[in-house]
Amino acid sequence: MIFEITNQVRVTDIQQGHKWYEILLNKKPDFIPHDGFVEWEILPGCWLQVAEGTPSEGSGPLRLGVTNIIAERDRLIKELGIENFEIFSREEVTAKWGTFKDPWGNQLGFFEYLDKNEEKNRIRTILGI
Incomplete structure (x- = not known):
């Protein structure tokens, strides 16, 4: 388990x-x-x-769920100088997402559910409420 x-x-x-x-x-x-x-x-x-240690090339991305990807992207651009953080979406995908790199080349990203009811249900489930 x-x-x-x-x-x-x-x-x-x-x-x-x-x-x-x-x-x-x-x-x-x-x-x-x-x-x-x-x-x-x-x-x-x-x-x-x-x-x-030595960063692993080509690994990731590790994407974290957020409730407002645009606000988080703007915060990271301002506070960390993140570059090349484009947000993507596709009609058949239920989320929008973006990927960026840390200063060591590790790939990271965020995603945001488009359906806010689904997002609220996921948050409740994860937090056990």
């Missing part, structure tokens, strides 16, 4: 990576067990680890 998920990205400078991901996630890390490693619980049971 799978009950949790952890994803790791690597950065060449952990101090810069810590600061960058803190702004991206809009929160302080939940766990710093040792030098060279920072971890956030994004949702209950869903962890993102940032570790000092």
Whole structure:
């Protein structure tokens, strides 16, 4: 039985990576067990680890669900200087999405449900309310 998920990205400078991901996630890390490693619980049971090391080329993207992709894109452009964050949609897809890279080349992104009732139901289910 799978009950949790952890994803790791690597950065060449952990101090810069810590600061960058803190702004991206809009929160302080939940766990710093040792030098060279920072971890956030994004949702209950869903962890993102940032570790000092050599980034993996071509991996990802790790896409995070948001309620307003345009506002989040604008925030990241302003606060982190993100470039090349184009938002896409297709008629047959129930979400819009966009992908960008961190300063170390890790591919990340956001997606937003087009059907706001579906979005509310997903949030309730994930949070157990």
